[in-house]
Amino acid sequence: xxxxxxxxxxxxxxxxxxxxxxxxxxxxxxxxxxxxxxxxxxxxxxxxxxxxxxxxxxxxxxxxxxxxxxxxxxxxxxxxxxxxxxxxxxxxxxxxxxxxxxxxxxxxxxxx
Amino acid sequence: xxxxxxxxxxxxxxxxxxxxxxxxxxxxxxxxxxxxxxxxxxxxxxxxxxxxxxxxxxxxxxxxxxxxxxxxxxxxxxxxxxxxxxxxxxxxxxxxxxxxxxxxxxxxxx
Numbered sequence: 001x002x003x004x005x006x007x008x009x010x011x012x013x014x015x016x017x018x019x020x021x022x023x024x025x026x027x028x029x030x031x032x033x034x035x036x037x038x039x040x041x042x043x044x045x046x047x048x049x050x051x052x053x054x055x056x057x058x059x060x061x062x063x064x065x066x067x068x069x070x071x072x073x074x075x076x077x078x079x080x081x082x083x084x085x086x087x088x089x090x091x092x093x094x095x096x097x098x099x100x101x102x103x104x105x106x107x108x109x110x111x112x
Numbered sequence: 113x114x115x116x117x118x119x120x121x122x123x124x125x126x127x128x129x130x131x132x133x134x135x136x137x138x139x140x141x142x143x144x145x146x147x148x149x150x151x152x153x154x155x156x157x158x159x160x161x162x163x164x165x166x167x168x169x170x171x172x173x174x175x176x177x178x179x180x181x182x183x184x185x186x187x188x189x190x191x192x193x194x195x196x197x198x199x200x201x202x203x204x205x206x207x208x209x210x211x212x213x214x215x216x217x218x219x220x221x222x
Contacts, residue, residue, distance in 0.1 A: 008152050032209075043116075043202055043213030044155070088154060098143055098162075098206055099170065102154035 003027050006089055006103030015112050019076035023089035023103045026070065030091040030101070033065050035074045038086045038105065047087075048074065079110045114138055116214035118203050124220045125193045133188040133217050135203030143206035144186040145170075146178060148199040149216075155202065161186055193221045 006023045013019055021035075032051045036044035048063040050056045056063045064073040072091075076083055089103040119134040135144065142163045147155040157170030159178040167178045175197060177189045190197060198221045204211040 004154075006154070041216070043204075043215050045213065046210045049209055090155075098208070099145075099157060099160065100155075100211060102156075104152045104154040 001026065002104075003101050004089060004091060004103040007106055008104055010107040010109055012109045012111060013079055015079060015081060015110055017079050017110075019079050019083065019108055019110070020073065021075075021087050021089075021106050021108070022071060022073040023091075024071050025091055025101075027091070027093065027101070028067075028070070029093040029095060031094060032092040033063070033072050034090040034092070034100070035061075035063060036088040036090055036102075038088060040085075044088055076108075081110050081112050084108060084110050116203060116205055116212055118201075118214040118217050120217060121215070122218045124222065125190075126222050127194060129193050130189070130191050131193065131219075132190075133201055133203075133219075135186045135188070135214060137184055137186075137205045137212075139205055139212065140183070141205035141207060141212075142183070144180065145204045145206065145211065146176070146186065146188045147202045147204065148172065148197075149202060150199050158188065158201075193219075195221045197221050 004025045035048040037047045038044040053067045060077045062075040086105040086107045088105045090100040116137045145160040146158040161180040164183040179187045201217045203214040
């Protein structure tokens with residue numbers, strides 16, 4: 001079983017819809033949680049970073065962490081065609097020396 | 113600032129050939145990483161470095177070697193390429209809160 005599980009999709013939504021993405025994890029040592037966005041044939045770029053349970057909002061993006069359930073989510077409001085990308089969750093245990101463990105990524109397609 | 117650059121962008125090798133991938137950064141970061149990305153597998157850590165002259169194994173190190181002779185450069189070597197090493201390779205550097213990725217190298221081993 002992978003340490004971090006993520007539905008590969010693809011997830012297809014109409015423009016303006018809310019996109020809901022999630023990851024589950026098994027390692028309770030993970031303390032830091034990230035979402036990366038990766039456009040086709042590009043490197044990933046950091047979208048959201050959080051280290052506590054609860055919600056964190058940044059513009060149209062909301063990251064949610066539930067450590068008790070070992071579950072994290074990313075919501076994209078008012079989705080745009082430019083949000084079409086692969087979204088990767090990543091987790092870090094500082095005890096592991098700043099190394100990230102990634103989910104497999106969810107491909108999202110926002111249709112105009 | 114170029115950020116993180118990778119050389120080459122594409123490469124095709126035959127089984128048994130060797131090659132070196134170069135990662136260069138101008139961000140003055142101590143931490144550098146090499147990942148491979150395969151469909152549905154996310155990014156898997158091959159090797160990493162916490163500073164000049166130091167390297168350590170990641171999750172999938174077999175068949176790869178690395179060197180960090182200069183702070184700004186992190187080299188990934190394949191001594192005898194195998195078809196299972198066909199992948200997209202990403203280099204990254206890190207601050208305490210964020211990893212910055214290069215554009216990737218697409219490697220095909222025939």
